[in-house]
Amino acid sequence: MNGLHGLVLTHFQAFLLFAAVISVAFGFLGRRQPKDRVKYILWSFFLFLLVGVGIGWAMYPFSR
Amino acid sequence: MSEETSQVVQEPAQEAAPAPKAPREGLALGLAFAGWFLPGLGHALQRMWGRALIVFVGVGLLVVVGVSMRGNIFVSRGNDAFDTLGYLADLGTGSFYFVARGMERGGTDVSHANGDYGTRFLATAGVLNLLAALHAYEAARGRKA
Numbered sequence: 001m002n003g004l005h006g007l008v009l010t011h012f013q014a015f016l017l018f019a020a021v022i023s024v025a026f027g028f029l030g031r032r033q034p035k036d037r038v039k040y041i042l043w044s045f046f047l048f049l050l051v052g053v054g055i056g057w058a059m060y061p062f063s064r
Numbered sequence: 065m066s067e068e069t070s071q072v073v074q075e076p077a078q079e080a081a082p083a084p085k086a087p088r089e090g091l092a093l094g095l096a097f098a099g100w101f102l103p104g105l106g107h108a109l110q111r112m113w114g115r116a117l118i119v120f121v122g123v124g125l126l127v128v129v130g131v132s133m134r135g136n137i138f139v140s141r142g143n144d145a146f147d148t149l150g151y152l153a154d155l156g157t158g159s160f161y162f163v164a165r166g167m168e169r170g171g172t173d174v175s176h177a178n179g180d181y182g183t184r185f186l187a188t189a190g191v192l193n194l195l196a197a198l199h200a201y202e203a204a205r206g207r208k209a
Binding site: 006007008009011014017018021022024025028029 | 177
């Protein structure tokens with residue numbers, strides 16, 4: 001475990017990892033058919049990215 | 065309303081006796097508890113292998129990454145309501161909470177953004193596992209598949 005300890009991720013990398021794990025979990029829990037799961041996972045992941053990046057840009061004017 | 069009709073309404077329904085649900089309810093609660101204690105176990109016991117694997121790996125990955133990023137693992141002796149909420153969220157990972165405590169070597173470091181992200185990963189792992197346990201409970205009751 002010491003190899004992983006002190007793991008450093010950028011904000012965007014952490015965001016991508018979070019979105020990927022949650023999208024896959026939601027897809028498997030929320031849908032039964034493989035095709036539906038894939039569609040749900042991709043759509044959910046895309047929406048995570050869209051909302052995350054959108055909120056980031058919305059906060060940009062207040063960052064300076 | 066005629067008198068005849070009102071008599072029909074007032075009579076108790078003889079045929080609509082509800083089936084006993086206690087055994088299934090107890091089983092569902094047991095599966096939910098199993099799913100909380102070991103992420104994915106509630107689904108595995110219902111032979112939902114894919115979901116069990118995804119829940120186990122997903123929750124485990126979030127916990128490992130959260131601890132590796134030196135996220136805060138809350139304890140029961142919290143200073144305020146936010147600490148208590150954080151503790152409840154972390155405890156949602158079940159046995160993985162104690163694994164995370166055991167893995168914690170250098171302590172938490174939330175003075176940097178990285179540690180703060182780790183704290184969120186740990187809380188997310190707990191809430192995700194609680195959601196999965198609830199799903200296992202509903203599936204056992206036949207409400208979801």
